[in-house]
Amino acid sequence: MNSSLLPFVWFLAILCLIPLALWLLKRTPMGGSLNPQGQMRVVAQLPLSPNQKLLTVEVGQGEHRRWLVLGVTAQQISTLHELPPQAEAPGRGGINSTGGPGDSGNSFAQMLGKRLRGGSNDGAQDAS
Structure with a gap:
């Protein structure tokens, strides 16, 4: 060569x-x-304005799973609360759980939105 x-x-x-x-x-x-496929998923999201939303994200696996409630803006992401994983209602969950007006029952996003607006939360217990 x-x-x-x-x-x-x-x-x-x-x-x-x-x-x-x-x-x-x-x-x-x-x-x-x-x-990190399988390590993180969006459980629910609640749009507050065009640039702000509340997200509930599940992180970790097995015994180390946690749900994080995140406040997301255009400038930053803030952890608002951390809680143990909750049981999801059948047919709910995933990225499309926005807690829209057509949903029946109280999703976590709806209950959190009511609490943030100062409304009553029927049947909900204090997480803190």
């Missing part, structure tokens, strides 16, 4: 190995820490 062509061949070989190495890393236990 021509000596001036050898560096170019090595360059192409290294370029081809980078995606292969990343693909392999993604499928190893060491790469699992880079992708």
Whole structure:
């Protein structure tokens, strides 16, 4: 092989190995820490204004699971409260639980919204 062509061949070989190495890393236990899939999910969200919302997020797994109530604005995310995971009603939960006016029953987002607005919370107990 021509000596001036050898560096170019090595360059192409290294370029081809980078995606292969990343693909392999993604499928190893060491790469699992880079992708926290299953470690966090949005339980409920309550839009307060176009740039503000309340989110209830479940973090952790197993015995270490926690629900965090987060206040989200365009500038920051603040942890408002931390509580143990609650049982969700069948057919509810996930990112589409917005506690809209058509929902029957009291979702966590609805109860929290009522409490923040100063309304009564029928059947709810103090979390603090």
